[in-house]
Amino acid sequence: MSTQVILGQLLVGLINGSFYAMMSLGLAIIFGLLGIANIAQGAFYMMGAFFSWMLLRWAGIGYFPALILVPLAVGLIGMAIERLLLRRIYRLDHMYGLLLTFGILTFIQGLFVWLFATAGRPYPVPAELRGGFDLGFMFLPAYRAWVVAASLTFCLATWLIIEKTPLGRTLRAATENPNLTRAFGVNVPALMTFGFGVGVALAGAAGLLAAPIYSVSPLMGGDLVIVVFAVVVIGGLGSILGSIVTSLALGLLEGLARVVYPQGANMVIFVIMIAVLLVRPAGLFGRER
Amino acid sequence: MAEDAALQIDDLHGFYGESHILHGLSLAVGKGEAVAIIGRNGAGKTTTMRAIMGLLERRSGSIKVKGKETIASPPEAIARLGVGFVPEERGIYASLDVADNLLLPPKLADGGASLDEIYRLFPNLRERRRSQGTRLSGGEQQMLAIARVLRTGADVFLLDEPTEGLAPVIVEQICTVIDGMKKKGHTVLLVEQNFHVASQLADRHYVMEHGRIVDVIARSELTAKLDRIRALLGI
Amino acid sequence: MSALPQAMVARAGWAVLVAALLVAPWLFYPLFLVKVLCYALFACAFNLLLGTCGLMSFGHAAFFGSAAYIAGHAAKEWGLPFEAAMLCAVGGASAIGAVFGYISIRRQGIYFAMITLALAQLIYFLALQLPFTHAEDGLTAIPRGKVLGLFPLDDNMVLYYTTAVIFLGGFSLVHLVLNSTFGQVVRAVRDNEMRAVSLGFEVNRFKLLAFTLSAAIAGLAGANKAIAFKLATLVDVHWSTSGNVVLMTLLGGLGTLFGPVAGAIFFVALENYLADSGLPVQLVIGAIVIGCILLFRRGLVGEIENLLGMLARRSKKS
Numbered sequence: 001m002s003t004q005v006i007l008g009q010l011l012v013g014l015i016n017g018s019f020y021a022m023m024s025l026g027l028a029i030i031f032g033l034l035g036i037a038n039i040a041q042g043a044f045y046m047m048g049a050f051f052s053w054m055l056l057r058w059a060g061i062g063y064f065p066a067l068i069l070v071p072l073a074v075g076l077i078g079m080a081i082e083r084l085l086l087r088r089i090y091r092l093d094h095m096y097g098l099l100l101t102f103g104i105l106t107f108i109q110g111l112f113v114w115l116f117a118t119a120g121r122p123y124p125v126p127a128e129l130r131g132g133f134d135l136g137f138m139f140l141p142a143y144r145a146w147v148v149a150a151s152l153t154f155c156l157a158t159w160l161i162i163e164k165t166p167l168g169r170t171l172r173a174a175t176e177n178p179n180l181t182r183a184f185g186v187n188v189p190a191l192m193t194f195g196f197g198v199g200v201a202l203a204g205a206a207g208l209l210a211a212p213i214y215s216v217s218p219l220m221g222g223d224l225v226i227v228v229f230a231v232v233v234i235g236g237l238g239s240i241l242g243s244i245v246t247s248l249a250l251g252l253l254e255g256l257a258r259v260v261y262p263q264g265a266n267m268v269i270f271v272i273m274i275a276v277l278l279v280r281p282a283g284l285f286g287r288e289r
Numbered sequence: 290m291a292e293d294a295a296l297q298i299d300d301l302h303g304f305y306g307e308s309h310i311l312h313g314l315s316l317a318v319g320k321g322e323a324v325a326i327i328g329r330n331g332a333g334k335t336t337t338m339r340a341i342m343g344l345l346e347r348r349s350g351s352i353k354v355k356g357k358e359t360i361a362s363p364p365e366a367i368a369r370l371g372v373g374f375v376p377e378e379r380g381i382y383a384s385l386d387v388a389d390n391l392l393l394p395p396k397l398a399d400g401g402a403s404l405d406e407i408y409r410l411f412p413n414l415r416e417r418r419r420s421q422g423t424r425l426s427g428g429e430q431q432m433l434a435i436a437r438v439l440r441t442g443a444d445v446f447l448l449d450e451p452t453e454g455l456a457p458v459i460v461e462q463i464c465t466v467i468d469g470m471k472k473k474g475h476t477v478l479l480v481e482q483n484f485h486v487a488s489q490l491a492d493r494h495y496v497m498e499h500g501r502i503v504d505v506i507a508r509s510e511l512t513a514k515l516d517r518i519r520a521l522l523g524i
Numbered sequence: 525m526s527a528l529p530q531a532m533v534a535r536a537g538w539a540v541l542v543a544a545l546l547v548a549p550w551l552f553y554p555l556f557l558v559k560v561l562c563y564a565l566f567a568c569a570f571n572l573l574l575g576t577c578g579l580m581s582f583g584h585a586a587f588f589g590s591a592a593y594i595a596g597h598a599a600k601e602w603g604l605p606f607e608a609a610m611l612c613a614v615g616g617a618s619a620i621g622a623v624f625g626y627i628s629i630r631r632q633g634i635y636f637a638m639i640t641l642a643l644a645q646l647i648y649f650l651a652l653q654l655p656f657t658h659a660e661d662g663l664t665a666i667p668r669g670k671v672l673g674l675f676p677l678d679d680n681m682v683l684y685y686t687t688a689v690i691f692l693g694g695f696s697l698v699h700l701v702l703n704s705t706f707g708q709v710v711r712a713v714r715d716n717e718m719r720a721v722s723l724g725f726e727v728n729r730f731k732l733l734a735f736t737l738s739a740a741i742a743g744l745a746g747a748n749k750a751i752a753f754k755l756a757t758l759v760d761v762h763w764s765t766s767g768n769v770v771l772m773t774l775l776g777g778l779g780t781l782f783g784p785v786a787g788a789i790f791f792v793a794l795e796n797y798l799a800d801s802g803l804p805v806q807l808v809i810g811a812i813v814i815g816c817i818l819l820f821r822r823g824l825v826g827e828i829e830n831l832l833g834m835l836a837r838r839s840k841k842s
Binding site: 166169170172173175176177179180181182183184185186187188189 | 342343344363364365367368369374376380382383384385389392393394395397437438441
């Protein structure tokens, strides 16, 4: 097995890991702030990819403007959904949150299947990011390097904002004790809307980054979100850096499996989840919620 | 009292789920006054504080903060009228360090203590400012809980059991701080089980029992009514 | 909820159910009814776990689908008679159920749901890889065989009545469990786990038993479906099937006895109705589910029970 092939697969693994990281980060923010397991995260990922395609196809707006516009659009739709639908069920059992977001996932997927059919549509790699670098031991495609760098930037920026800024401080406080935080004058309901927007914007951004790699189709988010759920169970919901590290590590392990035992690659993460559950039920970095 | 009142409660009913806790409570706190609510465990004192702060799910009646009706207002709106809340459980955030805990509550008005002033009043907090909030001792956490609302510029303070479970030395320090609030002309509503502390600080005392006010005792009447108070509190 | 309206609904429901089962094939296309009954039993199995342990599984397709494959394989490749093939399938589903139950029972609520989802996905990928499932092509041309060695299941009426008997058997078992001492204990566990533990109940053992039973009945439904429609495919183990059974139970009424049945009827009928329209079922179901959770979260049967309860209380007052 040549080094090129192994490193190639590890790179794919790293890319998948970065998508897992962005998606699970979004999930963690939403779960922490709203107490909702947002399975619709897969739908927002898909919308991110589709909006990018639509911008290009219908408005001639390319990749780089889309980097700003698409997460913004997805975030706004998310905030609308939070205000109109999710807000009404906070007082109910947590399971209704999962059921409602599952209903939303089903509806949005159904909508896009109806409008666009299930076949995948291609999205071209932007001209500036074509080609690659010859590193000697392997050829590194420019777009793939970009995806990893961009995802990590999104994740680290999110981490910085949450850990080091006043907004992040307020977010952490609202996550830990929403009522007391309100009693200090913070508009926590508005913060929750905003937090949901940010969480799904991360998914939308991941969708945009993924579009040139995996073709754009209405069902592209479904299988991904299940893997991301497993990643979240493994990593636990305690720490942001923990989520990022877990996601990247699992992506790499998946890539490694694809080299060593390709038939089992899809299952690796779920098997690891079982092992982690038997040993540390709260997840590797988890705090019981 | 109405115009001057920082806080005016009329016929307040409060519920936890199906349990009817507060039965038609009425009380008033004038601007600049220090008032204590005293009573046994389970009398409904903390519930009253939560009701004022908008943290009680079901409440009816009238609560006016600085003349504004707040019975249906969300907590953030009530706080923004200039109310500083120090809850019974102190509510120090484990996910924030001491400095962040201090800086979290947003500025509600001008006139609050600056960070330097806070650190001068509470030197321990400066020392421990990078420690995780919940790593502090009980006394330090209480100081932190009070310090952070002093920063906001609030001028009506709700303090729920600020000296509970603390050593006498710390209790003295806290009394000094609360006295400082009074001297600045701020309004203080205090829930206290420690009658000694309450009698030191408060101009008037509302005695609560079973979710109702059963007596109002001015400072001047304290010695005269001491036996009655002892009986009511079960001391 | 007072006992009276619930008992009223229950008794009326049983009568309607048996009568409907007897008469239905003369009014509706038997194969459509068979499909409804299989999914109704599947939903009842899911609801059993929910009603006893308060655990919402998002991976029940694992048991439904694997039983479908096992029954199909047993009937087609091993040439086993109908009953034996079904038994193999139920056995297989129970075994997988016991293992999955053991792993997932440690957590509750959202985590439990996520774990079951992931475990079922494992089964899906296994099904994708294992040769005997024929992956995307599916396991086709499964022979229906004869029931009791006598009656050919290729006769749709025989197939229907056999399915109805299986359904009634499974449904009665669910009802029995929900109302049995076992059911009461597990509900006590759900309502106050710490208390149950302190009283000495082996909480996890009960939960595991309930989980395994739920998997077995789901397997029964899956096996029935595979043999009836001569087909076992990847769809049967896909997360959308797991999701569908959750949603149909929600629409019918989570935790109610007849809710899953009502939900299954609605779901399969809707799917049938929309098949020619070009409108994806997902779109309509998604919208209905959203509306249901926001407005009628007790589901059809649940809201009826609630309404009857209110009327009963009102009549008591006057």
